[in-house]
Amino acid sequence: MTKNLTVSQLNSFIKGVFVDEYILHDIWVSGEVREFKVSGNSVYLTLCENECVLSCVKFSLIERIEVGTKIMLRGGVNFFEKGGRVTFVVKEVKIEGEGENALKLKKLKEKLKNEGLFEKGKKLPKFIKKVCVITGAAGIVIHDILSVLKNFPIELFVFPVKIQGEGASEDIIRALMAVESGVFDCVLITRGGGSAIDLDVFNCEKLSRLVANYSLPVISAIGHEVDFTLVDLCSRTRCATPSLAAQIILDTYLSNLSEIQHFKEKISILIMRLYEKKSFALKSLSNEITYAGEKKISHYVRKITMNAQAMTNIMESKLKQDEQKIVNVAEVLEQVSPLKLLKRGFVKVEKNGKTIVNLNDVKKNDIIDVILHDGTLNAEIKKIEVR
DSSP states (O other): OOOOOOOOHHHHHHHHHHHHHHGGSSSSEEEEEEEEEEETEEEEEEEEEEEEEEEOOOOOOOOOOTTTTEEEEEEEEEETTTEEEEEEEEEEEEEEEEHHHHHHHHHHHHHHHHHTTGGGGOOOOSSEEEEEEEESSSHHHHHHHHHEEEEEEEEEEEEOOOOSSSSSSHHHHHHHHHTTOOSSSSSEOOOSSTTTTTTGGGGHHHHHHHHTTOOOOOOESSSSSSOOOOOHHHSSSOSSHHHHHHHHHHHHHHHHHHHHHHHHHHHHHEEEEEEEHHHHHHHHHHHHHSOOOOHHHHHHHHHHHHHHHHHHHHHHHHHHHHHHHHHHHHHHHHHHHHHHHHHHHHHHHHTTTOOSSGGGGTTTTEEEEEETTTEEEEEEEOOOOOO
């Protein structure tokens, strides 16, 4: 016979089971600290052993316990009806030393460091135009990155992967191996933060070795401030958040764009100085002829001719060299020009003069401008489809 219960009825029954099981009321539990948080006058801990975890709470303050410490807790198991959570309520804490998982990670970190893997990452290129972002399927991280890069001609290619839990490390490894065959300037491995347990994925030895020896520069932005994972240490650049990673990419791009502009201005100044120098030499020589005797006229005429020819040859040679440098600089500027993207089929969409970057910026029947490389189309939104 089927029994129909409400959530509160079932949770109340489960609560009673825990209350009646006296063996759960006063026991000692040992494990390794994976998380330690203080909220008001309560301390929240996550205890782990291998892949098993236990949520614990102590309703009074204690000294901070570092992640990785092995401890013993005395208390009892409780079931909180409102939240539907099983929690171990702590009465007493004993420190036993460094935990097994912490020791393993410490030894692995030392091993990779001694092999020089923390210093092997490839340098970021001067021009970053194509970036592959390896991250979870949710769009929050990509939104943060686009908010920084949206007005610049930097192409993003997203490779969605599993970023926590069983099989996540292998998924990221497969993504890196697939991306390596593509044409990218760098790879960004990122996620939007997480607990210490969630970040275990990025302490995988195989993944860390792949990142350290990767053929492309790797930027890690796993979204945590305090502890570095092995992937962080093996990457070329480590950032606390996806937005900061995007800012580093943009700063690199703008820095080198500015360098090209500076080089162009420097060439123009050098050409002008050379012209003024040769003009001054010619004027001085002309004045010398004016005050020379008739006997020296033919001599100075020859000297003027020779110097004029030499100056012409030097100017032609220098102008050819500088012209080629300017052409080279112009080609580089052309490659990064937003107009280049438009000529390749990309378009810029605006509403009331503002760039549209996602579906939330428009609604049905809105009038928009579609900007092509050779003109602008005025259109009305008839249908909006979400992918």
